[in-house]
Amino acid sequence: MQKLTTSTIAALEEMLQNTARPAPPDYLPIHFLGGYTAGQLIGHLDPDFTSYLQESLGANSIPYIEIGHDRLTIHHARPLALSESLSIMADRMRQGGLILGWRNEDFAWIDQNGHEYFRLERSAFRAFGFRSMATHINGYTKAGNLWLGRRSETKSTDPGRLDNLAAGGIGADETPWVNARRELWEEAGVPPQISNQIEPVGGIHMRRPILGRGFHDEQLYIYDLELADHFVPTNHDGEVSGFIEISLSEAAARILADEFTSDAAFVTADFILRNTRAG
Numbered sequence: 001m002q003k004l005t006t007s008t009i010a011a012l013e014e015m016l017q018n019t020a021r022p023a024p025p026d027y028l029p030i031h032f033l034g035g036y037t038a039g040q041l042i043g044h045l046d047p048d049f050t051s052y053l054q055e056s057l058g059a060n061s062i063p064y065i066e067i068g069h070d071r072l073t074i075h076h077a078r079p080l081a082l083s084e085s086l087s088i089m090a091d092r093m094r095q096g097g098l099i100l101g102w103r104n105e106d107f108a109w110i111d112q113n114g115h116e117y118f119r120l121e122r123s124a125f126r127a128f129g130f131r132s133m134a135t136h137i138n139g140y141t142k143a144g145n146l147w148l149g150r151r152s153e154t155k156s157t158d159p160g161r162l163d164n165l166a167a168g169g170i171g172a173d174e175t176p177w178v179n180a181r182r183e184l185w186e187e188a189g190v191p192p193q194i195s196n197q198i199e200p201v202g203g204i205h206m207r208r209p210i211l212g213r214g215f216h217d218e219q220l221y222i223y224d225l226e227l228a229d230h231f232v233p234t235n236h237d238g239e240v241s242g243f244i245e246i247s248l249s250e251a252a253a254r255i256l257a258d259e260f261t262s263d264a265a266f267v268t269a270d271f272i273l274r275n276t277r278a279g
Helices: 006-016 047-059 079-095 122-128 176-188 248-256 262-274
Strands: 002-004 028-033 040-045 065-067 072-075 106-110 116-121 131-141 146-151 166-169 199-210 214-227 240-246 276-278
Touching: 002 006, 002 248, 006 248, 006 262, 040 047, 040 072, 040 122, 040 214, 047 065, 047 079, 065 079, 079 116, 079 122, 106 122, 106 131, 116 122, 122 131, 122 214, 131 176, 131 262, 146 176, 146 248, 146 262, 166 176, 166 262, 176 214, 176 240, 199 262, 214 262, 240 248, 248 262, 262 276
Parallel strands: 002 276, 028 072, 131 214
Antiparallel strands: 028 040, 065 072, 106 116, 131 146, 131 166, 146 240, 199 214
16 A cells, blocks of 8 residues: 555545535526426526526427526426437527537436436537536556546647546446446447456545536445556547656645646545555
């Protein structure tokens, strides 16, 4: 087990106490009305988006959606119909320049019982503050070092920042396990016979406002994967510009120097604290 200074451990521990921040008071709450989730708060709308959407819905209404001065309400409907209405709303915001990085990929909004209520373009989830899901995989060596990826400079979010060995949003038709193994192959070239060895180690709920982009609300499913000393990650999808292998102490220093994406910083900090002691 590697050693870290007491002050570094304390800084990482303090950081992990702030994973889920409340939405700012000026964000417009989004409520779901009807069905088993009746009255549930499911999102938050950036005040910079509110006036645009109020004007748009006032001029041309969308089924199952209404907006008032104190909330946006989404009414219960069959998932396909509700998805179509939300897609119209999201596309209007895209045309207004309020949703960036459109991917033509859907996320699913799933309640605590595992029921899917709607699907929507993944980049719109952040705009509305809907809870999404993602996997993050810590790749480590027998010597205890970490493999980290550096995000491509062409990424729409966090270009050039450090990330975990692999990470990615869970698509509407994926489970966390399936997603983790897919991301490992696409982002780091980890073949199935190795990615089958991933170990689920927990989760982190991330919530924070992002200036000009909306409210990030995401459940992270975390896995660890031990890699052979001779294994070198290789990116296949163009989303990673390269990889570095570093000690846990260096990883901690880079976290505290703000070199990571926010989510990867928390996931890496969690790994470090599980595998170090004060020295």
